[in-house]
Amino acid sequence: MPRFLRPLTRAVTYTRWLHVLVGCVAGLTCASVYGMSEAKALDLVVGFFVLPVPLGVAAGLVPAMRRAEGLQARLMLFPGAHARGAAGPHDAEPAGPGVSVMPSASWNERCRTALWLVLRIEAGSATGFVTFFLMGQTLASIGAAAQERTTDPALFLPALADGPWWTDALLVPAPLLILLGFVVAVGHFMAAVAGRLLGPSPAQRLAALEERTEQLLERNRIARELHDSLGHALTVAVVQAGAARAAADPEFTDRALEAIEDTGRHALEDLDRVLRILREDGQPGRQRPTLADADRLLDFARTSGVKVEAEVTGPVDRLPGPVSREGYRMLQEALTNVLRHAGQVPVRVQVAADDGLLTLDVRNTLPAPTAPTGRGGSGLRGIRERATLLGGRAHTGPHDGDWRVRVELPLA
Structure with a gap:
């Protein structure tokens, strides 16, 4: 069990979470401009996941964007002096292995930067939805347990909606653990992809x-x-x-x-x-x-x-x-x-x-x-x-x- 809980005690887990959530800003901005008065599922998909793609591609083609993204990735995706939880010999990783902080010098690097920005926007939007949903479930369970089922907490567990109030109290940690597990997995995925998409070219190596x-x-x-x-x-x-x-x-x-x-x-x-x-x-x-x-x-x-x-x-x-x-x-x-x-x-x-x-x-x-x-x-x-x-x-x-x-x- 300590092996599975160890990532939750590392600062880099939460810096990765913040780094991924920043990608949601582009989707939120596009969705606000697009307009979602009725909050339809299609509107959400278009606003958060489709409209930001051209913006990410255009920004990725700017040479200086690769340097900015590389610096952010090194600082927030990889343990360093800011991530005190990575001080253990088994947990420590190199600070920004294979992540370049040089501007794009070729079209190959520009295309990889554009793909990275699109991936970051999509992952950020998905992480934002999951964070909002599971945080809402946790707050609903806390409210239902405190008021002895005066509210309905069954946002994603409708089968338990008619159960006793104390079941809500027992389920309060569940959404948080699911959310943290999701954050750890997404953080590891983004760190691995950063080395491939933001890594130096063979000429730079x-x-x-x-x-x-x-x-x-x-x-x-x-x-x-x-x-x-x-x-x-x-x-x-x-x-x-x-x-x-x-x-x-x-x-x-x-x-x-x-x-x-x-x-x-x-x-x-x-x-x-x-x-x-x-x-x-x-x-x-x-x-x-x-x-x-x-x-x-x-x-x-x-x-x-x-x-x-x-x-x-x-x-x-x-x-x-x-x-x-x-x-x-x-x-x-x-x-x-x-x-x-x-x-x-x-x-x-x-x-x-x-x-x-x-x-x-x-x-x-x-x-x-x-x-x-x-x-x-x-x-x-x-x-x-x-x-x-x-x-x-x-x-x-x-x-x-x-x-x-x-x-x-x-x-x-």
């Missing part, structure tokens, strides 16, 4: 999917940027601070503090640039570093006590922007990986740009106790992801007794 994909890609790119820049800065700071404390040399400590300050400054610039992208404030931000700035990475590594042998060949300063920027981040992550996992070990760096291919090769001695593995964290995975997005490939792992990170990126 594809556009929304593409926009969502772009957002996810942008979020992943920003996450990689933060991981690379801040992770590198923190790693350099930790290594420099540890080396300065172990050396106990004032001159070395000054150099370490200077390196930490410089690294932190660049990290704050990267962070500010990413935050500007997230805020979309339109202010010019600092350009992302490229492989032309690779000397800065190598100097940071050297000041951390790492012996770096670097060899750069080819026109590195004239590489395509995306390749040069992503190549810088890959080199940064490779050096950060050395500092974090191998410590102060010799590193050989080769950067070559020739024959339409950019090659990055970073090798370092692989100490057994602190050896990184091929199942590295998000940094190495980020290198492989960046290379794949640029149409290249990356290999990370042990190679001839060393740890090797090799990246090949096409320049075309």
Whole structure:
């Protein structure tokens, strides 16, 4: 029984009822203009159900009407912040699933909107009649029970018209329960139809999917940027601070503090640039570093006590922007990986740009106790992801007794 009574405790049941009843306004207006002096059945049908149809079709062909109906449907047909009764895990439904709030962009959408308006008018008129009739029956039963059958409550139960007065008292809740059951059924029906008639077109669904994909890609790119820049800065700071404390040399400590300050400054610039992208404030931000700035990475590594042998060949300063920027981040992550996992070990760096291919090769001695593995964290995975997005490939792992990170990126 609670399962059947649960819809009666949900606010969305009554917002749906109100939404459907609003559709009765068009029928009531047409019926009033048409005139029903004798209230014949044919007049009721013509006034409430026939005359409003052309008006609904004409209104549905207006592009802005689809937006208005979509907003109403989302607000009143589906649970949301306004429908507190839908807070349960088994009752909650998505707020307006598949209901578009964009104006009609094609004749298909206009026709579907027109059909929705006609359906809403017809359902509203029918619901208005049922509501009026059953409410009247309830009031008649209450009056008959209170006056001990001085009035005839048998509006739709003529067989009980001659029964004792207490039968009317027992039947008072019946019309209300029938009405609420009818309202719940109509509300579910209108919510289901709204998703079909007011739902986005295939082109809109594809556009929304593409926009969502772009957002996810942008979020992943920003996450990689933060991981690379801040992770590198923190790693350099930790290594420099540890080396300065172990050396106990004032001159070395000054150099370490200077390196930490410089690294932190660049990290704050990267962070500010990413935050500007997230805020979309339109202010010019600092350009992302490229492989032309690779000397800065190598100097940071050297000041951390790492012996770096670097060899750069080819026109590195004239590489395509995306390749040069992503190549810088890959080199940064490779050096950060050395500092974090191998410590102060010799590193050989080769950067070559020739024959339409950019090659990055970073090798370092692989100490057994602190050896990184091929199942590295998000940094190495980020290198492989960046290379794949640029149409290249990356290999990370042990190679001839060393740890090797090799990246090949096409320049075309």
